[in-house]
Amino acid sequence: MANPELAIVIPAFEEERRLGASLDRICGYLESRGVAAEVIVVDDGSLDSTAQVAASFAARGVRLVRLPENHGKGAAVRAGLLETSARRVLISDADLSTPIEELASLEVAAVDAELAIGSRSVATSRVEVPQAILRELAGKAFNRLVRLGGVRGLADTQCGFKLLDGEVARELARDLVVDRFAWDVELIWLARRRGYRVAEVGVVWRNDPASKVHFLRDSARMAIDLIRLRWRHRHEPPARRRR
Numbered sequence: 501m502a503n504p505e506l507a508i509v510i511p512a513f514e515e516e517r518r519l520g521a522s523l524d525r526i527c528g529y530l531e532s533r534g535v536a537a538e539v540i541v542v543d544d545g546s547l548d549s550t551a552q553v554a555a556s557f558a559a560r561g562v563r564l565v566r567l568p569e570n571h572g573k574g575a576a577v578r579a580g581l582l583e584t585s586a587r588r589v590l591i592s593d594a595d596l597s598t599p600i601e602e603l604a605s606l607e608v609a610a611v612d613a614e615l616a617i618g619s620r621s622v623a624t625s626r627v628e629v630p631q632a633i634l635r636e637l638a639g640k641a642f643n644r645l646v647r648l649g650g651v652r653g654l655a656d657t658q659c660g661f662k663l664l665d666g667e668v669a670r671e672l673a674r675d676l677v678v679d680r681f682a683w684d685v686e687l688i689w690l691a692r693r694r695g696y697r698v699a700e701v702g703v704v705w706r707n708d709p710a711s712k713v714h715f716l717r718d719s720a721r722m723a724i725d726l727i728r729l730r731w732r733h734r735h736e737p738p739a740r741r742r743r
Contacts, residue, residue, distance in 0.1 A: 574683025624702030
């Protein structure tokens, strides 16, 4: 699609059971709005039928990008962002834990910010299906680490529903290095470091018990990635003033 208004990037790893329903809902939403949009599904080395499910929606504007091996959600997001050309880019989880209809809330915030992030932890959020208590506690502990790592003033960096200015998305993607679940923190930290405005927006969120985040393994990996990303970007210059 030439010059789409919106691109939606969906990282997917072995999502054959959930992806079809999500794509049908996303495509229906875009068709109802009459938005010139493309949907990019990045298959992160799946061994199931994820790629085939995505390809079956090609006639409705879905494009498949395949990574030959599993590298992680951050790597899939990065690959998807670099495939876009739209004026705005939405990142969404394959399970639609945040319904696609919440895009409208992010669009309002994006008028005054280059990056609008969905949040499960501000006053306007509506968590309809909460996480298990251990996951919730782990999330709060991780947010403390995020603040210590230099991303302050945000209640929730990890919700997988984010809207970016297209040019900013592609600029940041060229310099992102975190392959797994701490990619959100790197994206936000780097955006702020470069002087871009970040708005946190309360959204509807429904936990999916089939989440692929492993409580102990991925919590440890995210903590390590926080240290790594600061080291890798240690020469990033201070924020520049922007409009």
